[in-house]
Amino acid sequence: AQTVTQSQPEMSVQEAETVTLSCTYDTSESDYYLFWYKQPPSRQMILVIRQEAYKQQNATENRFSVNFQKAAKSFSLKISDSQLGDAAMYFCAYRSANTGTASKLTFGTGTRLQVTL
């Protein structure tokens, strides 16, 4: 079974600065997808960014980018120019590309990000 580990329960960043959230995962599969979801106080789960394992290029979405290291099974999220609205819980998630188990997301325990003035 796949596992996702987020070793930082809480992180803090000053407004306009850059922060990196860590995520590692364990899998024996070679084809899969990785995601970062944001959960603000409203508790809605919002997709931030996704990465296909077969792609070597790191995904980017505006101020959000990832550092995907497949061999190390590492998938960190970098938030540049942090804004107050970035304050939230961030979950890393894994999804297999195998048809038998492709339906479910496996989540990490989350990192709570605080943004200070």
Add this chain to the structure above:
Amino acid sequence: EPEVTQTPSHQVTQMGQEVILRCVPISNHLYFYWYRQILGQKVEFLVSFYNNEISEKSEIFDDQFSVERPDGSNFTLKIRSTKLEDSAMYFCASSDNRLIGNTIYFGEGSWLTVV
């Protein structure tokens, strides 16, 4: 932008009562899911549903749980006899094609409190 909608946003129920949580997935999506998040814990997969049947379920999804797509638009989660430990946020989600790993989109959640 299309979104997954869930009702109710919050429900309080007595232990032993039946609860139905409702969801309207994104209209062109084919795969539907329920996830659960106990307060302060990570989000856990419950069940996935495709072509009017369950395609995968977790060990959490026991005989007390059932899902249904009664009318082609709604997707419901029923808990037959609620227990205190069923208190959680329940997220409905949908995606348009599981096989190519398309993104799963979540609703805003239904917060269930069992007393």
